[in-house]
Amino acid sequence: MDERLSLWGKIHKRWKESEFLSAHRVGFRLLKMVHETDSTVLPMNLLLICVNLAEVYGGLFLTSALIDSLLAADFRCGVLYALLLVVSDLVLGSIGEVLLKKVRTVQNRLWQIVYLWIAKKAISLDYETIQNPGAIRKLLSAERTCDMYGSVGIVVLNYGELLKAFLNILISVGLSLRLVLTRPAAGDIALLSGQEKGIGQAAVFLSMPGVSLLLFSAALAGMAFLSAHTAHKYAEKEKKFFQNHTGTEEKLTYLNNNIFFNYRAAKIIRIFGMQAMLLKNGERELNGMIRFYLRRIRTNREETVENLITSGLFNVFSYLLVVLKTISGAITVGAFTRYVGALNQFGSACASLIEYNAAIRRNAVYMGEFLAFLDVEEKHFHGTIPVEKRDDGEYELAFENVSFRYPGSAQYVLRNVNCRLDMKRKMAVVGRNGAGKTTFIKLLCGLYEPTEGRITLNGVDIRKYKPDEYRDLFGVVFQDFRLFSFPVWENVAAGYERDDDRLWRALRQAGAEEFVKQMPAGLETLLYKDTGEGVEISGGEAQKLAIARALYKDAGLVILDEPTAALDPLAEAEVYARFDEMTEGKTSIYISHRMSSCRFCDDIMVFDDGRIAERGSHENLLAVKGLYSQLWNAQAKYYA
Ligand code: ADP
Numbered sequence: 001m002d003e004r005l006s007l008w009g010k011i012h013k014r015w016k017e018s019e020f021l022s023a024h025r026v027g028f029r030l031l032k033m034v035h036e037t038d039s040t041v042l043p044m045n046l047l048l049i050c051v052n053l054a055e056v057y058g059g060l061f062l063t064s065a066l067i068d069s070l071l072a073a074d075f076r077c078g079v080l081y082a083l084l085l086v087v088s089d090l091v092l093g094s095i096g097e098v099l100l101k102k103v104r105t106v107q108n109r110l111w112q113i114v115y116l117w118i119a120k121k122a123i124s125l126d127y128e129t130i131q132n133p134g135a136i137r138k139l140l141s142a143e144r145t146c147d148m149y150g151s152v153g154i155v156v157l158n159y160g161e162l163l164k165a166f167l168n169i170l171i172s173v174g175l176s177l178r179l180v181l182t183r184p185a186a187g188d189i190a191l192l193s194g195q196e197k198g199i200g201q202a203a204v205f206l207s208m209p210g211v212s213l214l215l216f217s218a219a220l221a222g223m224a225f226l227s228a229h230t231a232h233k234y235a236e237k238e239k240k241f242f243q244n245h246t247g248t249e250e251k252l253t254y255l256n257n258n259i260f261f262n263y264r265a266a267k268i269i270r271i272f273g274m275q276a277m278l279l280k281n282g283e284r285e286l287n288g289m290i291r292f293y294l295r296r297i298r299t300n301r302e303e304t305v306e307n308l309i310t311s312g313l314f315n316v317f318s319y320l321l322v323v324l325k326t327i328s329g330a331i332t333v334g335a336f337t338r339y340v341g342a343l344n345q346f347g348s349a350c351a352s353l354i355e356y357n358a359a360i361r362r363n364a365v366y367m368g369e370f371l372a373f374l375d376v377e378e379k380h381f382h383g384t385i386p387v388e389k390r391d392d393g394e395y396e397l398a399f400e401n402v403s404f405r406y407p408g409s410a411q412y413v414l415r416n417v418n419c420r421l422d423m424k425r426k427m428a429v430v431g432r433n434g435a436g437k438t439t440f441i442k443l444l445c446g447l448y449e450p451t452e453g454r455i456t457l458n459g460v461d462i463r464k465y466k467p468d469e470y471r472d473l474f475g476v477v478f479q480d481f482r483l484f485s486f487p488v489w490e491n492v493a494a495g496y497e498r499d500d501d502r503l504w505r506a507l508r509q510a511g512a513e514e515f516v517k518q519m520p521a522g523l524e525t526l527l528y529k530d531t532g533e534g535v536e537i538s539g540g541e542a543q544k545l546a547i548a549r550a551l552y553k554d555a556g557l558v559i560l561d562e563p564t565a566a567l568d569p570l571a572e573a574e575v576y577a578r579f580d581e582m583t584e585g586k587t588s589i590y591i592s593h594r595m596s597s598c599r600f601c602d603d604i605m606v607f608d609d610g611r612i613a614e615r616g617s618h619e620n621l622l623a624v625k626g627l628y629s630q631l632w633n634a635q636a637k638y639y640a
């Protein structure tokens with residue numbers, strides 16, 4: 001395919017695939033996002049650049065005019081130019097200062113904006129995607145990018161400097177071209193003699209417009225080539241660093257957040273004497289990180305030196321040209337200062353262009369990771385049909401030939417599951433560990449999609465419904481339920497409006513009313529010590545709060561996965577006794593290892609190796625003498 005492309009086609013293809021272009025694509029996309037989030041950032045930066053340039057070039061022109069008028073003994077003009085110089089310096093300088101302060105403040109705010117971008121994306125990813133290790137890696141990488149390598153603020157700053165350098169180059173090249181094209185005044189040279197005359201003639205020759213244009217173009221091309229070469233070389237190095245380095249900071253973050261500075265880990269660490277082992281692990285990761293930074297600093301320094309040499313060479317050439325033009329009488333002494341200034345600006349603008357372009361390309365490696373996280377695609381199909389709101393809770397849910405394996409796993413966890421869930425009934429799901437009970441619930445709640453088959457609500461595939469409205473149907477307590485370090489009421493009300501009567505009712509039904517009343521600040525009491533002086537609660541109390549959360553939602557279907565695992569026998573009996581009240585008028589699904597809880601249920605599904613092996617009432621299943629009766633009898637032995 002490549003063979004058949006024309007030369008132009010090949011150049012075009014290489015350009016489109018170039019690292020330069022992809023880096024700037026990342027940069028422009030980020031600038032666009034910044035502008036869409038805060039439309040003041042970019043215009044303010046632009047204004048600052050214009051003021052800075054006006055200050056520099058206004059100063060150059062006024063100084064050269066001042067010198068020329070003084071040499072021509074035109075003192076009135078001289079005073080006027082001097083006054084203008086002072087006033088413009090003062091006015092533009094002050095405006096520049098004020099703007100700079102504002103730009104810095106806005107730039108600092110960008111960190112917050114980026115944090116919100118990441119948080120918003122992370123929290124809105126569907127459950128299946130956020131479980132994927134690739135997505136987690138990208139999330140951590142995005143966070144690291146912002147924390148450690150400067151974030152979007154640096155991108156805005158770099159582009160501001162790049163634009164300034166670019167405009168500076170345009171103006172100074174315009175001026176330099178005027179210098180290059182000035183003609184020597186050979187008259188003065190004729191008066192010279194001997195060696196000086198030779199030098200003078202050489203100066204005249206070299207400062208002829210054609211010759212100096214040629215020399216100037218060659219110097220420009222040489223500088224462009226050297227800088228492009230340096231930028232490419234170091235951007236590649238940076239990419240390699242980043243690729244070889246992933247993982248160290250994630251491990252350190254894990255050690256910090258979950259082990260060293262997490263009071264929950266303190267008990268295990270002390271009992272098992274893990275201190276030395278953990279410190280050794282931490283030290284190893286830290287050493288890896290330090291090595292990485294030292295290497296980065298060294299290469300950054302090497303890059304700066306290479307760039308300084310390139311711009312230094314160009315500066316020497318530029319000064320020689322102005323000197324030649326002055327010797328050959330092509331320009332006045334006043335113009336000499338102006339051109340020296342312009343070429344100086346040109347040299348430093350070129351250095352900035354190289355430096356900031358390289359910085360943007362370096363930064364793109366990290367910011368690319370950040371964008372990759374924002375681009376992580378959601379796996380789930382997001383339906384649009386609203387879920388019919390029914391006060392009578394008469395919904396019909398069904399599994400039709402559902403098989404499922406977890407993403408990245410070849411093994412089926414559910415196979416050909418067919419069932420209809422009858423509403424307003426108390427259902428139980430039982431089976432051995434690993435039989436697929438929790439997975440069945442996760443699929444029912446729409447957290448994962450079936451690999452094969454479909455789940456329907458009132459005959460319609462649940463993928464066609466709006467996901468939020470569909471999930472509103474369920475109030476669930478999972479085995480690995482989580483409470484957060486927020487006040488009690490926020491944990492129970494979760495995503496719903498606060499209503500204290502409803503809160504207390506849910507707490508009462510879950511058997512949590514008494515202990516919440518005894519807490520130091522009742523509903524306002526902060527849980528745990530992660531975010532302040534909160535209270536620690538027992539596993540059983542936590543489980544009751546999780547049940548209250550599921551009840552507060554007032555969903556049509558209440559699902560309790562091992563709801564009494566952390567409760568003592570009395571509390572367990574209490575939950576069972578309240579079970580009717582808790583689920584009155586609702587459909588409930590109860591997953592439990594404790595077979596005794598099944599007696600409360602009208603409909604029992606027995607899972608075995610990903611299939612529904614038996615289904616029926618307690619008495620019917622006992623009569624069948626299958627898996628259910630085996631499980632029942634095995635436990636009954638201990639209670640007999
Ligand atoms: P049960 O609730 O009946 O104890 P689960 O539904 O939790 O069983 O698990 C069924 C099988 O699925 C188990 O073999 C378990 O290892 C596997 N499994 C559970 N969660 C995941 C997951 N996130 N990724 C891969 N496999 C999983």
